[in-house]
Amino acid sequence: MELFAVPELPEIHEGDDLAAMIADRVDLRPDDVVCVASTVVSKAEGRAADLDEFPAGPRAKEIARNLEEVSGEEKDPRFAQAVLEESTDVVMEAPFVLTETRFGHVGVNAGIDRSNVPDHDLLLLPKRPSQSAERIHERLPESPPVIVTDTSGRSFRHGQRAVAIGWAGMPASRDWRGETDRDGHELQVTVESVVDELAGAANLVSGEGDDGTPVVVVRDWAFGDHGGSDNMFREMRGDFVRQALRDWEYEP
Template identity: 40%
Template structure:
């Protein structure tokens, strides 16, 4: 078994209106790489938000009383605090330098997933409005242009409860199920699995994050080849929702 991860260089600074699928295909062509059936493309959410014009001008925001309160508690600027509030359904926990919230998408993460890196001064990028739709558009265009069946994952860098450091996490997907339910299968000793499900989209996003990096690496797209469970999980109707734990089962909130 072999899994290949290929960081795609040559991705330009993305601007509003750019077509992400075209940019990916052009970059692959420049590297003499072709799309194959079963390939998975992991795309950083920042370039997706930029292409969709989903940019926050922090100077245009008028901080509310809650934003001023959060700014005082966290050390964040009132404008960033206001942006986090506007992108959230609920503020869950506040610490000395973080705000944990539930985003409009239902994700529980730090700072509503708003990113101030890799964007001009005074601007910030929230998550794409609908990452599943964004992933589907990229997948459908690539499949149309290449004739190959692929999956596309939109990834974000997030922290984890009780663990230091951030990893790549799937926030949108198209082309394959994000969760692999293995209940009913047998382990090495013949025992039947009763609760095992695997967050394959998160695993792939985390693997791709190693190549994407967190600074000036300039690799916002990673091609993953050799995902042996692709055929098992292949579908045109997938979305990321199976990865989101329902609030009634969230014992930490």
């Protein structure tokens, strides 16, 4: 397959038509996959914010104090308040804040970004990334699938990689269960998260920092003749790591 960045996209502002801006710069095919960084989706949807919009409540102040003790650095309780307001569940409060967002993604600080926001303090994740992906998908010529990506850390490994937080026009996963390997053994558990894999591949092209290439087209990749699934975020009853964290306390 081939991946290439959509060239010469300008700084995105609230109300910008991302689909039109992409279509003006690349001729799309129906079997392309368009990977769009959540930062530009958030900017177009007006998700930039300032810390003063989040006056800190008691719990946010306590979280900030605890983080200051752990890190030795001053923490703004207004930022903690923003994280709480963007979350439905706090999984960990120290040595960093790990939360579940409204749409089911678990990440540090509810995915709130403090970089690449020229006129504000914060950039919040899109409220409903799959709905955002659907809107772009419907407006793009040829209606190729769309994946909204974000960068996050990984349990048990150093470093970050991009994952899908929203998608439209394709299933999230290829379901290999019931198919056979080369020796004829039936696959029992393999469900391949293709939207995450494509998001990670796109991030190799889009880069980080000041690259300014937030949209990547994946070409000549095929889903194949497999079952599909949109199950992405684990439910609590099957998320054994999260269950264990409920009874865990940070000890420096």
